[in-house]
Amino acid sequence: MAVGFHTQRQNPIMGYEMHSGRGPQAPISEADALAGGVVVRRLDAWYGSFQALRGVDLLVAPNRITAVIGPSGCGKSTLIRCLNRMHEVVPRARVTGEVLLRGEDIYAPGVDAVVVRRRVGMVFQKPNPFPTMSVFDNVAAGLRLNGFMVRRGQTVETVEKSLRQAALWDEVKDKLSRPATELSGGQQQRLCIARALAVEPEVVLMDEPCSALDPVATLKIEELMRALAKEYTIVIVTHNMQQAARVSVHTAVMMMAEDRAGEMIEFGPTEEIFTKPRDKRTEDYITGRFG
Amino acid sequence: MARELERRLREIQDDMLILGSMAEKAIQKAMEALRSRDLALSREVVAEDEAINAKRYEIEEKCIHTMATQQPMAADLRTLVAILTITSQLERIGDHAEGIGRISLMVGHDALPRPLGEMPDMAGVGLDMLRRSLTAFVQRDADEARRLCDVDDQVDAMYTRVCAELIQHMIRNPEDITRSTYLLWTAHNLERIADRVTNICERIIFMVTGRLEEINVSRY
Numbered sequence: 146m147a148v149g150f151h152t153q154r155q156n157p158i159m160g161y162e163m164h165s166g167r168g169p170q171a172p173i174s175e176a177d178a179l180a181g182g183v184v185v186r187r188l189d190a191w192y193g194s195f196q197a198l199r200g201v202d203l204l205v206a207p208n209r210i211t212a213v214i215g216p217s218g219c220g221k222s223t224l225i226r227c228l229n230r231m232h233e234v235v236p237r238a239r240v241t242g243e244v245l246l247r248g249e250d251i252y253a254p255g256v257d258a259v260v261v262r263r264r265v266g267m268v269f270q271k272p273n274p275f276p277t278m279s280v281f282d283n284v285a286a287g288l289r290l291n292g293f294m295v296r297r298g299q300t301v302e303t304v305e306k307s308l309r310q311a312a313l314w315d316e317v318k319d320k321l322s323r324p325a326t327e328l329s330g331g332q333q334q335r336l337c338i339a340r341a342l343a344v345e346p347e348v349v350l351m352d353e354p355c356s357a358l359d360p361v362a363t364l365k366i367e368e369l370m371r372a373l374a375k376e377y378t379i380v381i382v383t384h385n386m387q388q389a390a391r392v393s394v395h396t397a398v399m400m401m402a403e404d405r406a407g408e409m410i411e412f413g414p415t416e417e418i419f420t421k422p423r424d425k426r427t428e429d430y431i432t433g434r435f436g
Numbered sequence: 437m438a439r440e441l442e443r444r445l446r447e448i449q450d451d452m453l454i455l456g457s458m459a460e461k462a463i464q465k466a467m468e469a470l471r472s473r474d475l476a477l478s479r480e481v482v483a484e485d486e487a488i489n490a491k492r493y494e495i496e497e498k499c500i501h502t503m504a505t506q507q508p509m510a511a512d513l514r515t516l517v518a519i520l521t522i523t524s525q526l527e528r529i530g531d532h533a534e535g536i537g538r539i540s541l542m543v544g545h546d547a548l549p550r551p552l553g554e555m556p557d558m559a560g561v562g563l564d565m566l567r568r569s570l571t572a573f574v575q576r577d578a579d580e581a582r583r584l585c586d587v588d589d590q591v592d593a594m595y596t597r598v599c600a601e602l603i604q605h606m607i608r609n610p611e612d613i614t615r616s617t618y619l620l621w622t623a624h625n626l627e628r629i630a631d632r633v634t635n636i637c638e639r640i641i642f643m644v645t646g647r648l649e650e651i652n653v654s655r656y
Contacts, residue, residue: 390509394485419509419510420509420513421646422508422510428510431509432441432508432511432512433439434439
């Protein structure tokens with residue numbers, strides 16, 4: 146008689162074969178992250194004497210969406226601002242540890258922070274188009290601000306390509322010269338994504354990109370993220386756990402230690418984090434029992 | 437103050453335990469009606485299956501509403517998914533009771549072709565498994581759920597003996613073949629109860645550990 150553990154089905158979501166279009170669910174290997182993504186090792190970050198991050202290790206898989214979740218004040222935004230050296234623009238802020246972009250340490254001596262920020266673009270919580278500029282100029286500004294010296298024709302081409310990538314072209318192609326502030330909140334956020342894409346970054350960081358948007362605009366941005374992940378590596382910080390669960394392939398969970406320094410407590414395939422987290426603190430946080 | 441999700445989970449769990457007790461009572465009643473040849477009681481068992489079905493759908497609806505409005509995660513999500521499967525298994529145990537009720541009505545006013553033999557014991561072991569499995573659910577006890585899966589072997593063994601005896605009886609008494617077949621169906625219904633409890637136990641293990649395991653596949 147058949148007794149015991151006959152078969153073991155340990156599939157990503159609740160045991161059923163799923164084809165979510167998100168790609169392989171296997172835990173990311175360091176070799177993949179070194180080759181095409183981002184590797185964070187023993188990252189510490191300070192604001193003056195206050196330690197905001199301690200010993201963070203993270204592997205960001207290339208061409209995948211990695212979500213960073215955790216309660217307010219746990220260092221999520223600080224972490225992603227360390228990934229493109231935005232952290233250091235805050236007075237008295239400093240970082241130790243390694244952040245390897247395609248295997249190169251972005252904090253190594255001689256590395257130009259401006260070049261790093263071109264390779265690692267960022268989209269912020271609130272849409273922040275340049276208010277006095279047209280739709281077209283907002284995207285073109287991305288090129289100009291990053292020192293891209295391009296011909297007018299080439300700029301037109303890049304602006305259209307970026308707006309198409311940001312799934313905004315069809316909605317704005319007849320009002321490229323209109324002020325960007327005339328666009329809806331969701332359109333403005335996609336415009337900011339287009340502006341970030343114009344310089345052809347390798348990684349796009351998104352810090353709560355949908356927190357100011359309604360559910361319809363949010364879903365559009367999420368669809369856009371999935372489409373962009375084919376060409377870009379994306380890291381998203383979000384308070385919205387459903388959003389992290391919906392869009393990301395890997396999820397990192399951060400938590401504040403007793404001295405308020407942010408630490409990474411768990412990292413793994415999103416579907417495992419949200420169905421069977423290993424760390425009790427993750428379980429408490431995602432089920433709303435935290436604190 | 438309890439969170440809304442916790443309140444709903446407790447309510448759904450209580451409903452599931454009520455459904456379990458309805459299924460248990462239905463089996464007890466069906467076996468008593470068959471043994472004592474009480475056709476009115478058999479008719480009652482058949483009619484009451486509707487209430488079991490309705491309770492199952494009520495629980496499913498509550499699970500779906502809770503998923504839609506409370507977005508449960510991790511252990512909460514696994515609990516709801518487990519309850520969805522468990523309630524369908526409990527409802528099917530109710531169907532087995534209804535089946536035994538219908539068999540009793542088919543036998544009608546005739547006497548049973550032979551005594552029920554080990555069949556009341558099969559029902560007793562199956563129902564004990566059911567009660568223990570629901571306690572394991574409440575106590576989130578995956579070890580007990582694993583142990584219970586092995587008890588299914590006892591029921592399978594009893595079923596094998598009951599079938600052998602009935603077949604022997606049919607060979608010796610060909611005029612009793614039709615009525616003996618009714619008893620074979622009864623035994624089959626009882627054997628399936630233990631299988632359903634095994635399925636319930638698999639979901640308890642899933643709820644507690646997050647692992648989906650097929651445990652102790654029944655011989656039948």
